[in-house]
Amino acid sequence: MTVPTLPARDRAQLTCTGVRVDRGGRRVLHDVEMKVSPGTRWGVVGENGRGKSTLLHVLAGALIPDEGEVQRVGTLALAEQETPAEDGRTVGDVVDEHLVDTRAALRRLDATTAALAEGRPGAEDAYTDALEAARALDAWDADRRVDVALAGLGAVGDRTRPLATLSVGQRHRIRLACLLGAEYDFLLLDEPTNHLDLAGLEYLTARLRAHSGGVVVVSHDRALLSDVATTILDLDPTRDGRPRVHGGGYAGYREGREAELVRWEAEYEQQRTEQARLGEALSEARNRLITGWRPDKGTGKHQRATRAGALARSVHRRQDELERHQVTAPVPPRRFHMPELPVRTGVLLLRAQEVSVRDRLRRPTTLEVASGDRLAVTGANGAGKSTLLSVLAGQVAPTTGRVHRARQVRVHLLGQESPHPTRRPARDLYERHTARLVTTGALTEGEVVGLGALGLLGSRDAEKPVAELSTGQQRRLDLALALATRPHVLLLDEPTNHLSIALVDELTEALHTTDAAVVVATHDRQLRRDIRGWPRLAVSAYEGAGVPGHASGHPHS
Known part of the structure; x- marks a missing residue:
């Protein structure tokens, strides 16, 4: 037993x-x-x-x-x-x-x-x-x-x-x-x-x-x-390459991490200053070796040789000292850069009229989005938030109602989950994606943004097969592919899933300032606090009588 x-x-x-x-x-x-x-x-x-x-x-x-x-x-x-x-x-x-x-x-x-x-x-x-x-x-x-x-x-x-x-x-x-x-x-x-x-x-x-x-x-x-x-x-990363343990919970970590970076940057600047000083001393010693040891006429060869040797030793000494003071450069956090997204002032980019999807988005929903609009979609799991975003993106056909999109409007959805990873390198996948956008006329050559310019993947990770990237790195690639389309309307379904704390903070700041229209569905409590001033659309899992879900991405008087 x-x-x-x-x-x-x-x-x-x-x-x-x-x-x-x-x-x-x-x-x-x-x-x-x-x-x-x-x-x-x-x-x-x-x-x-x-x-x-x-x-x-x-x-x-x-x-x-x-x-x-x-x-x-x-x-x-x-x-x-x-x-x-x-x-x-x-x-x-x-x-x-x-x-x-x-x-x-x-x-x-x-x-x-x-x-x-x-x-x-x-x-x-x-x-x-x-x-x-x-x-x-x-x-x-x-x-x-x-x-x-x-x-x-x-x-x-x-x-x-x-x-x-x-x-x-x-x-x-x-x-x-x-x-x-x-x-x-x-x-x-x-x-x-x-x-x-x-x-x-x-x-x-x-x-x-x-x-x-x-x-x-x-x-x-x-x-x-x-x-x-x-x-x-x-x-x-830290100055000595070892992980740090912070007491005091999350607040203690934020305080300790900031102090660590300040000390590291100060040490880095001191090392750079010392390296510059040693570099100047080495250059001066080399110049003296080339020109300064030549004696006046009549000076003996023995004296010239002695002075030359001393200067040569000075050069070597300074070279050794410079090598010992090589700068241990801080590894700066990778910074996310939101590309400039297009704006079409005064144009209604997207309108969904009484849309529903059988067994997935039960309550008819109406919304409209113009350039610069912000909209937070809320509701319990299973209410149909993801389905609604898929309808807006044109990936799912509504059972009832219709979606109107302005001519040549670019709408892109960042879904919750990454697609099945391939063995193709991340950079190759990204470049094929942007090339296809140009070929089909969705983008011009001048609108293409390089993967490195977004600050989402380092050069080493960009050369890896997508299947070898971590879940978070694959999510970064998903975000890069979404932004590469330079959308007029950016639809984000749980955008903070798998992303680092620093990147989420940077992305949140960018969402507040971009010219594109942004629609976000999220359960992330901190993100919801950060976008609490946005108009909201509550999606319900029940059909029920009464007014259907209705929202606009811009406040009404």
Whole structure:
């Protein structure tokens, strides 16, 4: 009979010491130190591609580091960013997998209870052990806990439902609910707020704050980090190349990171000044070697040779000193540059009249958008926000109503998920995309923006096959492809998913100032706070009587 694995509870510990991971000749993680105890909640931050997801795999034991060690005492579960698209399991299968120890404990308790009733030798001790195991797992309440989590996250609760019939978001929420309900000692969560609506975000935040075990969460969700994290591990570059640990939660991290950059920049400027001084000294010594050692007429050869040697040694000394003072240049954060997007003043760019889509956008919706307009689309998961944006982009035909677009208007949708990655290098994919836009007459040669000019991918990452980019880097490429079309109307569906904190801040600022019309659908609580002054369109999942959804991207008097 299977013996269940029991949680360690107060004895649980998850530590890593000196962890290093190399991939493809590049150092992904270096000298990472963590100690996760019950009640501590770690946030892991850093730009896309800094090894955040890799670190979770190392902590979970799915990846052996090239150097360092990880010690685990207790049970843990990892929730990755992506869920498999082809999955033959049902909702109940996923629940059973996460409650496997609970199921084993209850079966063992039933068997030992029967043995005790039959008076078998040793049955009493076996029954006592089985009862303690079931109590440690709180096994009788496990299914109820999962059901509560499914409801709290807005996930499908029908355990007979095949996963293949559910959306990416639903599969993500089901897995997350199982992790919360199983009550592992440690939860390792990779971007857990993706695909959650406002109610789900609030539920997840409350559960993580109340979790008695340890939590390690990789997230770009600024609101979640602020509300949950007690300690922040920053994997972005530092002066000595080692990650930084910041106490004081997210506020402590922001303060500590800024102080780190100020010190680093000051040291950089000092080194540049010293290098310039040494360079001048070296140049002066070389000039003296060439011209200054020639003696007056009548001076002996011995004296000339002595002076020449001394000057040569001075040159070599200064060269050595200059090499020792090479500038350790700070690695500046990559800055996003929004290209200039076109404006057509006084033109109604887009109008949707009473549009609906059967079983997806049930409530007829009307909206209109002109240049410079801003519109926030809100609503619960499943209400039809993504469907509405797809209708506006011309990717989905409405069942009722119609969409009118101005002549030669360019409308582009940045969807929630990246397309299936190819083996084609990112730069090649981008350049083929822009070439196609020029060939079809959608853009002129002068409107084409180079990939490097956007500040979204470094030159090294741009040469990689798209399939080898991290999820966040693929998302950056998606954004680059969207902006390459130079749209008059930019439609953004959960634009902050998988993007770094710094990039989200820069993108938000750009959305406020661009001349293009912008329509955003998001559950990101911080982004919603940042665009709280925009007109809003609430999309409802129910047809209901009354006035259909109606909005304009510009305020009315």
